[in-house]
Amino acid sequence: MNEIIYVNKKSKIPLLGLDFLGIIDRGTNIIELKPITLCNLKCRYCFVSAGEYDTNFIIDSQYLIEQVQTIAEFKGHYNLEIHLAPYGEILLYKNLYDLIDSLWEIKGIEIISMQTNGLLLNPDIIKEFSEHNLTRINISVNTFNPRLAQYLCATDNYNVEILLRNIHMLLDSNINVLIAPVWFPGENRNDIMEIIQFIVNLRDEGYTKEQIQLGIQKYLVYKTGRKLKKIKPRSWGYFYHQLSELENKYNIKLKLGPKDFGIHSRPLFNFPLKEGEIISVEIVSKGRWKNECIGKINNQFCTKVLLNYPLEYSKDLLGKNIKVKILKAKNTENLITSYVPYQ
Numbered sequence: 001m002n003e004i005i006y007v008n009k010k011s012k013i014p015l016l017g018l019d020f021l022g023i024i025d026r027g028t029n030i031i032e033l034k035p036i037t038l039c040n041l042k043c044r045y046c047f048v049s050a051g052e053y054d055t056n057f058i059i060d061s062q063y064l065i066e067q068v069q070t071i072a073e074f075k076g077h078y079n080l081e082i083h084l085a086p087y088g089e090i091l092l093y094k095n096l097y098d099l100i101d102s103l104w105e106i107k108g109i110e111i112i113s114m115q116t117n118g119l120l121l122n123p124d125i126i127k128e129f130s131e132h133n134l135t136r137i138n139i140s141v142n143t144f145n146p147r148l149a150q151y152l153c154a155t156d157n158y159n160v161e162i163l164l165r166n167i168h169m170l171l172d173s174n175i176n177v178l179i180a181p182v183w184f185p186g187e188n189r190n191d192i193m194e195i196i197q198f199i200v201n202l203r204d205e206g207y208t209k210e211q212i213q214l215g216i217q218k219y220l221v222y223k224t225g226r227k228l229k230k231i232k233p234r235s236w237g238y239f240y241h242q243l244s245e246l247e248n249k250y251n252i253k254l255k256l257g258p259k260d261f262g263i264h265s266r267p268l269f270n271f272p273l274k275e276g277e278i279i280s281v282e283i284v285s286k287g288r289w290k291n292e293c294i295g296k297i298n299n300q301f302c303t304k305v306l307l308n309y310p311l312e313y314s315k316d317l318l319g320k321n322i323k324v325k326i327l328k329a330k331n332t333e334n335l336i337t338s339y340v341p342y343q
Contacts (some may be wrong), residue, residue: 002040002053005285012284013294015067017271020048020087020288021057023067026333028258031064032083032208035059035099036225037288039088041115041117045182047225048087053288056088061095065102067300075266077108084114085185091120100132110307111135111262115180121139121166126173136176138215139167142184143191144198152184152228166169171207183242185219185234192216196250215256216243231233256337271301273329273336281305281338282321286313293317297343303336 007013007021015022036058042051058091072080082103084090094100103112115138127279129137141163149158172176181188181195199214208271218239221227243254258264275280281295281303290312293307305324325342328335 002056004058006058006060008063012282013061014206014300015064015297015299016300016334017297017302018268018294019337020304022059022333023064023071023228025071026268027074027128027265028263029079029266030081030083030263031068031075032085032108033064033068034086035061035064035084036086036090036093038092038284041089041153041155042119043117044226045184045228047220047222049178049224052226055286055288056291058093058176059161059286061099061102064099065106066101067168069106070300072106072108074269075108077106079110079262080106080108081111081113081262082109082200083110089120090114090116092124097128097132100134104133105268113138115140117153118163119162120151120165121170123166123169126169126175127167129170129175134175137170138176138178138180140161140181141179141195142181144194145190145191148188148191149321169277171211172201175212180217181218182217183239184228184231184293185238188233189242193236193246193250196246196252196254198253200250202246211261213256214252214254224264234249257340268332270331271329271336272331273326274305275326275329276330277326278323278342279303279309279326279338280321280323283317283319285318287308297323297336301334301336305336306337306339308339308341 020037021034037053037056039252039259096117100112102275103109104175112134118139126197142152144160149160150156167177179195181192183192199212202212219233240255247254283293285294285297287293292309293313295303297303322340324338326338326342328337
């Protein structure tokens with residue numbers, strides 16, 4: 001079994017700055033939380049390669065809450081949404097219900113949403129979510145075809161019938177649902193249309209646009225992600241053209257934007273850095289892969305440090321102060337990536 005690192009105050013790992021762990025702020029009223037990296041699947045298309053990390057992480061819920069309180073105060077205690085969206089599966093997080101309860105105690109949080117592949121849902125979990133007042137759950141459903149679903153998610157245990165039953169149960173438990181399929185060009189266009197018809201039928205049955213939403217995602221490929229063979233991403237122009245055609249066909253809005261989810265600009269909680277800048281960090285942990293580690297900038301911010309070949313993480317790095325060069329640090333988000341050695 002791969003190593004699991006438990007992140008708390010004693011770990012010295014800050015919760016801001018990483019893309020795969022902790023808290024992400026993109027300058028809106030959404031505070032995105034990633035408390036775990038474990039996943040129950042190894043989907044063939046996963047752009048972050050979840051399910052096969054060399055090292056996994058689990059954050060102590062109280063440690064997470066303390067930092068969320070700081071950011072909520074910075075942004076303003078009103079109209080905030082917490083979105084639980086790990087590089088993994090949120091239903092594997094042991095303290096999930098306690099985390100939700102603690103989040104509701106923070107002034108200004110009005111929505112708590114999460115994303116999941118949905119395969120671990122069951123009536124007991126849904127009942128718990130209802131009792132803990134979960135607002136919305138986003139479920140990744142790419143097809144209702146069992147064989148294709150099993151192929152895409154690389155598992156024989158994908159039961160579409162049970163998943164659909166749980167979606168209806170969520171809706172009847174007053175939990176809003178967003179179905180979030182990925183459109184794979186040349187692979188699941190008919191499946192996408194079937195999902196659209198499913199949403200249309202539910203709305204015809206009386207469920208509102210808020211109760212059941214549809215957010216079709218474009219297939220994206222990243223260097224560190226898994227890729228589907230023989231399927232190439234198409235342009236954004238092509239993607240939106242296809243959505244327009246389906247909007248006309250089904251009389252449903254498919255091109256969604258921030259306003260559809262109540263997202264608006266708010267102050268960005270970040271650490272100002274520029275690409276190419278050289279800073280000193282303390283190495284406080286290995287990363288997910290052998291060629292990355294975590295560098296502490298201060299008590300709140302850290303950076304993902306990419307170790308250029310042939311350098312790999314070793315215990316000799318732990319606790320050392322090293323100079324790294326900033327690769328990415330945008331003024332629209334609080335993510336920081338650096339690398340070493342550099343020239």
